Amino acid sequence: MQPFFGGEERTESEIKLVGVPLISVERTDWMWKAFLPEGSDRNHSVVNVFGPNAVDISGVKFPATLLFVGGFDPLQDWQKRYHEGLKKSGKEVHMVEYPNVFHGFYCLPESPEFSLLIGEVKSFVQKQSSLT
Numbered sequence: 001m002q003p004f005f006g007g008e009e010r011t012e013s014e015i016k017l018v019g020v021p022l023i024s025v026e027r028t029d030w031m032w033k034a035f036l037p038e039g040s041d042r043n044h045s046v047v048n049v050f051g052p053n054a055v056d057i058s059g060v061k062f063p064a065t066l067l068f069v070g071g072f073d074p075l076q077d078w079q080k081r082y083h084e085g086l087k088k089s090g091k092e093v094h095m096v097e098y099p100n101v102f103h104g105f106y107c108l109p110e111s112p113e114f115s116l117l118i119g120e121v122k123s124f125v126q127k128q129s130s131l132t
């Protein structure tokens with residue numbers, strides 16, 4: 001729902017959003033280093049999925065996707081690129097933006113966006129199930 005992607009480049013949101021909950025460039029760099037095979041960088045196709053090493057998924061059967069982008073999530077630029085990349089690959093993708101939330105905000109059920117998200121997920125799932 002809030003995809004975790006990255007790349008070698010520092011995006012505007014990664015540079016601008018310092019000191020927000022959960023996500024920092026230092027932490028994501030560490031995670032990518034721990035996750036990726038020795039010798040690869042963050043432009044690896046599983047991290048920078050629509051970057052220079054991207055795999056063409058236009059012929060792949062890919063489920064409809066629902067994305068939530070938070071205004072305080074440093075990963076938001078990567079999430080928006082993911083949205084664009086899926087669209088360009090001919091995939092069905094819906095993006096919902098909440099300006100006042102951070103990465104993982106749905107762990108706090110008392111936030112107003114939590115209820116909005118539940119409503120969005122519910123109608124998305126209902127719509128998808130009515131199509132099959």
Ligand SMILES: *[C@@H]1O[C@H](CO)[C@@H](O)[C@H](O)[C@H]1NC(C)=O
Pocket residue numbers: 007008009041043048051052
């Ligand atoms: C990584 O990918 C970005 C595009 O997302 C590109 O501009 C940059 O040159 C690449 N860097 C390396 C080190 O491959």
